[in-house]
Each structure stands twice: as C-alpha cells, then as structure tokens.
Amino acid sequence: MQFSTRTTPPGRMRADCALVPVLAGKELTAGGKEIDAVHGGRLAKMIRSGDLPAKAGSTLLVQLDGHLPRALLVSMGEPRECAPRAFTDAVRGGLQAAGQLAADEAISLLHEAPVAGRDTDWKLRAQVLAGREIAYRFETLKTKRETRPVRPKRVVLPVPSGGGSGAAVAQAIAIANGVDMARDLGNLPANHCTPTYLADTARKMARELGLKAEVLDVRQMQALKMGALLSVARGSEQPPKLIVLRYQGAGAKQPPIALVGKGITFDTGGISLKPAAEMDEMKFDMCGAASVLGAMRTVAELKLRLNLVVVVPTTENMPGGRATKPGDVVASMSGQTVEILNTDAEGRLILCDALTYVQRFKPSTVVDVATLTGACVIALGHHHSGLFSPSDALATELQEAGRDIGDSCWRMPLDEEYQDQLKSPFADMANIGGRPAGSVTAACFLSRFAKGYDWAHLDIAGTAWKSGASKGATGRPVPLLANFLLARARG
Ligand code: BES
Ligand code: MN
Ligand code: ZN
DSSP, X not given: OEEEEEOSOGGGOXXXXXXXXXXXXXXXXXXXXXXHHHTTTHHHHHHHTTOSOSSTTOEEEEEEETTEEEEEEEEOXXXXXXXXXXXXXXXXXXXXXXXXXXOSEEEEOGGGSOBTTOOHHHHHHHHHHHHHHHHOOOOTTOSSOOSOOOSSSEEEXXXXXXXXXXXXXXXXXXXXXHHHHHHHHHHSOTTTSOHHHHHHHHHHHHHHHTOEEEEEOHHHHHHTXXXXXXXXXXXXXXXXXXXXXXXXXXXXXXXXXXXXXXXEEEEOOTTSOOOSTTGGGGGGGGHXXXXXXXXXXXXXXXXXXXXXXXXXXXXXXXXXXXXOOTTEEEEOTTSOEEEESOTTOOHHHHHHHXXXXXXXXXXXXXXXXXXXXXXXXXXXXXXXXXXXXXXXXXXXXXXXXXXXXXXXXXXOOOOGGGGGGGOOSSSSEESOOOSTTHHHHHXXXXXXXXXXXXXXXXXXXXXXXXXXXXXXXXXXXXXXXXXXXXXXXXX
C-alpha cells in the first residue's frame, strides 16, 4: 500500500474511491462537503438515511460517477472530536472496506476529522501506519499465494498546499519499513533465521544505507571474556554472533544512543527444557533484535541527526552434550560471576555481556529490548510492553513516545529490595530470582551490568507477537523506539 500527499482540492481529485469521514454520525468535513457538492448532495442524503452504524470504523458505500465512481462513508464514532484510538479504528475499518472493492487508487480525507489532542501530522502518520499494518503479508515460504492482492494499492492524502505534511508521511513510511523488517525477521522460522542469517541481514542493511557493520565471532567473544553470552551458545551447532551497527547522523563528538536487542533465534530452554506445547513460538525470541534492527532502518532512511549504535547478541538456546548445566558458574565480561540455576533464563545472560560491551561506545543512553520473561506477560498481558529504568526522565520519554504512537509501555518497579532475590551461595549472583516478580528480578539482573550510562529495559514478551489464529510478529516496539529517536533528533 503506497501513500502519498497531494494538494489538489478533494472535489477535483480523480480516484477509484474516496474515504470520507462522518463525524458523530452526521457531519461531513470540508473536503467531504466539497465532494458532496460536486455529486449533488448524495453523501448527505446517504447519511440522513441512518444506514451508517455509529461505531468508529463502520462504513457505507455510496455509488457516484465521473472522476470519482464511489465514496466510502467512514464513521468516526462519537464524540465529534474522536479519541486517537477511535481514529485508528476508523482508518482500519475504512481501508479494510475499501480493500473489498475493485478500487486500486483511493483518496482518504480521514485526517480532516478532529482528533482529541492530535494534529494533522499525527493523523497522516496514523493512516500510513495502520494501512501498512493491514497490507503486511508474510508469504515467502508458501509456494502459492493464499491471500488476495493488497487493495487499495495507492492511497492519496489530500493536504493544504505549503504545509510540511510530506515530511510526516515520509516519517511514517520509514517507520512502517522498520516495522515490516522486524515482522519479517520475527516470522521467519529458526531454521532460516539463524544467528548467521541475522548477521548477514544486518550487513546487507549496512551496505544499503551506509552504516558501519561489524560482526564478532566466537573467538572474538572469547577474547573479550564474554562468558555469559558464550555459556548460552554452548549447546548449539549454530555459531553465535555479536552484531554491531553504527549510524552517524551527528558530529563525531556527540555521544551515541545505543539499542541492544535480544537475539535468541530459538529458545528451547536448554537443559532446563521448555514443555512442548507452543514451543514453536520461541522462534520469536529474537524479536528484540528484530526491533532494534528495524529502528535502525527507520533512523538511517530518515537520516536523523543523531548517532546510533545497535548491538545484537544472537545465538540459539539448545540442550546438548556441551550445553551449560543448572548449577554451572560462569564469568561475565564485566567480571561478575553468575550461577546459572535455570538455563531457560538465557536472555539476561546474553544481554548482560552486550550491556558491558556497549560501554566502549560511551553512549549517553542505552535501551535494551527483549522478549525476556513470561512473568511480564502475566503482569501486563499483550497491551503494554514492560518498562524498567532507574531514570525517571528516560522512563517518561519512552512512555510518552509509546503512548503518542499507539505502542505503549508501562513502567514497572526496579527497587533495590528485589535485588536480594538474586543472591547465590556460589557466585556473585544467580540468574533467576524465583517466582515472585519474575520480570522485575530479570530487570534487576540486567541493572547490575548497565553501568556508565542512562539505561532503560523494555520487556516485550507480551507485545512482540500474537498467538492463535493471527499468529505472527507485530513489529513492536519499533514505533515506540522510532518515535523516541525522532524526538531526540529534534533536540
Ligand atoms: N524467552 C523466554 C520468555 C518468554 C516466555 C517470552 C514466554 C514469551 C513467552 C525467556 O527466555 C524465558 O524462558 N524466561 C523464563 C525465565 C525463568 C526461567 C526465570 C520464563 O519466563 O519462564
Ligand atoms: Mn528462555
Ligand atoms: Zn528466551
């Protein structure tokens, strides 16, 4: 689905279909009135019929003629100024209904509807993001197409001349490209998406967008004494990788922001083997990695004025004759030792060495993203990602970035008291803290390595993918990260 802006008045635009917002069940916007006037009041008449349901996203088709053969009335719900959520519902409903028609090109006037607390740029962006979400397909592994081709193919957004609306749409397209990349990587099964594949994908993106790429292998990890990361890789035949991508969009003196993503391409649990049911979903255990790579794509496509480093520790977590055993003690790159009581708590082990490794880039801020704990899904379900940070300012920044773009996170505690649960009689700490507050003690574990910079941790176990009939990667939290970085680049 391709989006573009145009400054032609809506009444004169040529298209297969127009998406026309209806406010509070009765009112047309300026552009809607223009179209209505050109077509002899047929839209207003249809609205008066009362056939358009009030619910946001309900639609009613009106046959027209000439340069605009049809209009789709789209209910924006009550009240007249709708909530951001209702707007997104309306966009989805409108585009999905338009997709049932033989319409290749649509114009959408939906951004003429007033939305509480949001400006036109936000509404343009929301349309692009919702449209691209609907249009996403993952069919590379099917030998024949199953779903119908994407419709409408093109969506034109009429905007007043002289405005900067083109920039908002370009931003949203770059964010959607990042989201699609994260979804593709997440959906790709673990026999295809290995650590080596992730590294090759990162290198390819680096060539395409002019980034610096470096991929560390086992020997380099050994030289750096990354004993925690290496302990997870021991059971696997696939070689682990540490991927480093660097983007420079600001002066070399400006400290970079670093994003660290958990890249477990398959999590069997290791010797602490997971139960069989739904284990296929553990191919999604690299969605943190996918999201930071996706965010890098967005930033580089937009040439944002900031410096960004993306670090991805990636490996499988497998049982095997050489695999790490419960009770084993390993030394992390930081020098701190860890008693591995449960080999299924492997995410924190690969992340802790990556958090130590990023120190060399002297970042101002580090955000790690990980499908880290089932406990986070129990705490927050599938709506908010879990947010952990000792910094109130950084936490607020991330919360606002997420809320604004409909990819929210909820702050969880990180108090000292929880640290006690990680005590070990045999090492500096254990890698698990027992059942209570499992997502908090996981974050506490990471906090012991996140030293020398402002740090936040996003637990995306509940938000990175969907289970059931619509199983698949969501691309979250790419929109949150991109929005956060856009705000940082604005300064
Ligand atoms: N990748 C999982 C977390 C996970 C589980 C994400 C289910 C989404 C759905 C992680 O590596 C893991 O296995 N965590 C354990 C930690 C426990 C052993 C302390 C968990 O959550 O059960
Ligand atoms: Mn695990
Ligand atoms: Zn895992």
